Structures are given as structure tokens and as C-alpha cells.
Amino acid sequence: MSRTLPAGRRIVVSEFAESPAEAIEKFISIQPMAAPDPAELGAGDVIVEIKSASVGWVDLLMTSGQYQHMPSPPYTPGLEYAGIVAWTGSAVDPKRARAGDRIYVDGFLAGPRSVGGYQSYGGFATYAVAPIEAIRQLPKTFSFDQGCNLLGNYETAWHCLIARGQLKAGETVLIHGASGSTGLAAVHVAKLVGARVIATGRSADKLAIVEAQGADHVVRTGNPDGSPGVRRFRDDIKALTNGHGVDVVYDGVGGDISLETLRCVAFGARYLIVGWAATPDVARGKGQRGAPNANMLPTNLMMMKGLSVLGSPTVLSTLHDPSIRAQRIGQIMEWVEAGKLRPYVSHVFELSEFKRAMMAKWTGAVVGGCVLHP
């Protein structure tokens, strides 16, 4: 097929900043974008007219160079996006994709986190080009907003909780950062395997949504007087577990919260290191490395609790062993098709509002997903 595509717009990161907040203020702009020219594309390529792009934590980290691999500026952010097929190359099987199909894109195989030629096409744009291998049909009941909040979040939740944490029905899991996009996915996945979920967060309003999304119990971690830091929440967790402590911890927050958590885990618990949202500047900005020791855990408590501390990097583990991916995607899609799993998106912005969207994510205003509509 061939229809002339009108010009569009894209968000451009012109250089790395010291921090995402500085990048948003100084180094990210909206610019005109010519539609991709089919004459310059490969036979297995697909042009996507983007309808929704997820604003993810990793998109933010990348703007200050803090991610294990990323494009060099200038580049367009947007690891995960969903939209409509606008053009397909001559070798694309129409059973896999044809013009007009509602699709979402696998961020492992296209976009800024992918490796290779498609890295330059991010989702914060009117159009992107992706290889047919990266194109997945949107589940019929899903919106575009849900499509671009599926794989990254739920693959992370599944990899951490199930592949690494071996979470089982009847066990109790403590989920820190439960209002976040991967944290809320972890709440959903933990409930789907039959675990009991204690979800934590700093805001009562956001925790009310997390509870409505399935958490069995919610616990606030902030100080009652609003001062910075983490309150002594170990007593709440012990009370909720009859003094036993939790069997598994999903820690996407790090810092003080991790230290307090070591006081309320069961003997032999599995402690999943998922991320460090509370200490995001562990690597220096502008793409330099050299992370200071931001998240140190005391070995005496690990020892006395018989703790298994499990680093749980989804992307790196999958790059080391690509065979681990099929099982988790298979399980996630089974839940989606059964109507048991639906990503939650709290914030939607137009493309021109990219600064507000990125700041909303960076300052923790969001529950679940935050998206841009190009």
C-alpha cells in the first residue's frame, strides 16, 4: 500500500544533562519531523503512526545518560509505543501486519532500548519505523495507552517475582514503589499467582488506587509530619503477618526503605533488588559512570535472617539468555487474553505537553502508566 503521509513532530534530546530534571528544562524540545520515506526503508520494515507512547522511568534516566545502553544525542525518547500500521515493506506477511492494524511495539527489538538501526526511532513522535519482528497486534480489548504499558512493566514484574523470586500462592510479598508502573504491574502479577500483597507508598491517595487495583493491604512509608525519610513501618508489617515477616520483598525504591525492610522479613526470605527510584542519581549525569555506593545493605542482617538477596535486572538477564523470555511473555499474554490483566494508566498528555508529562513521572505524580499522545 502507499499513501502520502503528512509531516509530523518529534521530541528530541539534544544532549545529556546532569539529571533528568535539568534535561527536561534545558535539552529537550519538540521539532518538526518528515514522515519516513518508504523508498529508504527495508523490505521487512513497518512505519507506525504512533497513537500513544509510554513515559517510562528509563526514558527519564536516559536523558542524563544513566542507562546501560542508549542512543547518542540527538535522539527521540519513547521505549514503548502503540499505534496504527501506516506502511509495510514488501517482505512483510500481511497476516502479521497490514496497513490500518492496531499494534504495539516490543521495546527490546525497536526504539531507544533496542540494539541496532531502529534505536533512533523513539515513541515520542508522530511516526516510528520498526522491524516486523517488533510489531505485535494490540489485544482487542486494549487501548493504545494500555498497549504501550504492557511488556516492559509486566515482563519486569514477572521476571522479578516469578523467575527470580519464585513467588508462590499463599506467600506474602511486600511491594515497595507499588504505585509505580512496574510496581503496580507487580501487584497485579502477585495477585494472579495467588500471593498476599502488602503494598507501600508515600501517598494515601495513590495507595487508595493501588488498593483498588488489588493490593490486600497498603502501608504508608513516609513520616507522619511530612519530613523526608522513611518511618518505622516494621511494626505494621509484623502485625499484618502475625510476627512472621514477609516471604518476598519487591524493592523498586532502595535507600532508607530497604534498611527498614530488613527488620520485617521472614527467616529465609527472598529480597528482590528491582531498582532504586529513591536514589536515582547513583550514576553521574551526562553519560558518565562511577556510581557511588548509594544503596548499601548490612551483611549482618542478611546473614542472621538467612536472606537471599537477588539482583533482578530483566533486560540484562534476557540479553544473557534470550530463551527466558518466551515463558514470561506466554504467561502474560495468557492472562491478557483471559481478561485478567489490564495495565492502569493515570496520566495522559498531548505530545506538546512533553515537559509536563516527563515532570509528572519524575516527581512521582503518576500511578501506573503515564502516556503521551502524538
Ligand SMILES: NC(=O)c1ccc[n+]([C@@H]2O[C@H](COP(=O)([O-])OP(=O)(O)OC[C@H]3O[C@@H](n4cnc5c(N)ncnc54)[C@H](OP(=O)(O)O)[C@@H]3O)[C@@H](O)[C@H]2O)c1
Ligand atoms: N529490575 C528491572 O528489570 C527493572 C525494570 C524497570 C524498572 N526498574 C527500576 O525500578 C524502579 C521503579 O521503576 P518504575 O518504572 O516502576 O518507576 P515509577 O513508575 O516512577 O515508580 C517508582 C515508585 O517509587 C516510589 N518512590 C518511593 N520513594 C521515592 C522517591 N524518593 N522518589 C521517587 N519515587 C519514589 C514512588 O511511589 P510513591 O510515590 O507511592 O511512594 C513511585 O511510584 C526504578 O528504579 C527503575 O529503574 C527495574
